[in-house]
Amino acid sequence: MAYPKKLPFDATLMVRDCCLCLHMQRAARNLARIFDEALRPLDLTNGQFSLLMSLNRPHPPTMKEVSSLLAMDRTTLTAALKPLERRELVRIEPDEDDKRSRRLSLTPAGDRLLAQAFPIWQRTHEEIEAPFPAGEIDRLRTHLRALS
Secondary structure: OOOOOOOOHHHHHHHHHHOHHHHHHHHHHHHHHHHHHHHHHHOOOHHHHHHHHHOOOOOOOEHHHHHHHOOOOHHHHHHHHHHHHHOOOEEEEEOOOOOOOEEEEEOHHHHHHHHHHHHHHHHHHHHHHOOOOOOHHHHHHHHHHHHO
């Protein structure tokens, strides 16, 4: 198959208008900015909020469980945990059954910060969802889960 020496501009426009990945990235970045701004008074990013929320469980999860839930590799998760650990919001401890594995938990300070952040997240979420017709956000969530 012969390829043109230069891709026509029409192809660029088609990708701009049709690329699911591009539109998902743009929407994700915009949503991240909105939540980052809302959580800024607590010195928390949306990513940190999601990470803290993922630890809010009856039993401390393993790093593998959290990395799977948040769709990030262990190296990225480790890097994301460091500032939260320095702020004494999370605790990383060896698994009692498997010393090679680590379990993650919120500290009392992490519990308190998450309790402060949750109403901000709720309010921001309600503001984002408000302009959408009834049922559309649930339909969007269903489609996003199918893609993830």
